[in-house]
Amino acid sequence: MTDPIVKTVEVNCSAARAFEVFVTRISDWWPLDGHAVSAASGKPAQSVTIEPRVGGAVYETMHDGGRTDWGKVLEFEPGRSLAMTWHPGNNADAPTRVQVEFADAGGKTRVTLTHSGWEVWGAEAAAKRGNYDSGWDFVFGERYTGAIAA
Numbered sequence: 001m002t003d004p005i006v007k008t009v010e011v012n013c014s015a016a017r018a019f020e021v022f023v024t025r026i027s028d029w030w031p032l033d034g035h036a037v038s039a040a041s042g043k044p045a046q047s048v049t050i051e052p053r054v055g056g057a058v059y060e061t062m063h064d065g066g067r068t069d070w071g072k073v074l075e076f077e078p079g080r081s082l083a084m085t086w087h088p089g090n091n092a093d094a095p096t097r098v099q100v101e102f103a104d105a106g107g108k109t110r111v112t113l114t115h116s117g118w119e120v121w122g123a124e125a126a127a128k129r130g131n132y133d134s135g136w137d138f139v140f141g142e143r144y145t146g147a148i149a150a
Helices: 015-024 037-041 118-149
Strands: 005-011 047-050 057-061 067-077 081-086 096-104 109-116
Touching: 005 118, 015 081, 015 096, 015 109, 015 118, 057 081, 067 096, 096 118, 109 118
Parallel strands: none
Antiparallel strands: 005 109, 047 057, 057 067, 067 081, 081 096, 096 109
């Protein structure tokens, strides 16, 4: 079994705002020019969308207006928790799982992202996990926290 990736940040806002920025403002902070399916064509994606409900889609609007699904919302508790399957540009039949939890931390909010389910990648699990481990440092640790601070 491959260990999950766990990233935790503290942000200087309420859990409700931290959740809102993560879900409804994801296109403001997601690096559309490098961490998107469109980026393989050398052109940035237009946006990323998380439909705010259980069963909602997580998808990229590509540079040409086309859509590519990244996952499906499994849990949606505003201000508390979001979980989704995760397969951007990969096999939708074998997704990993991303869970994001928001907890009060004495006037701040502790946001914990857990990315699990690497076993679906078989022999490639360790390499895929390694790529995402550093990727989440940038996307979640820098870009998301920067959007909160802005």
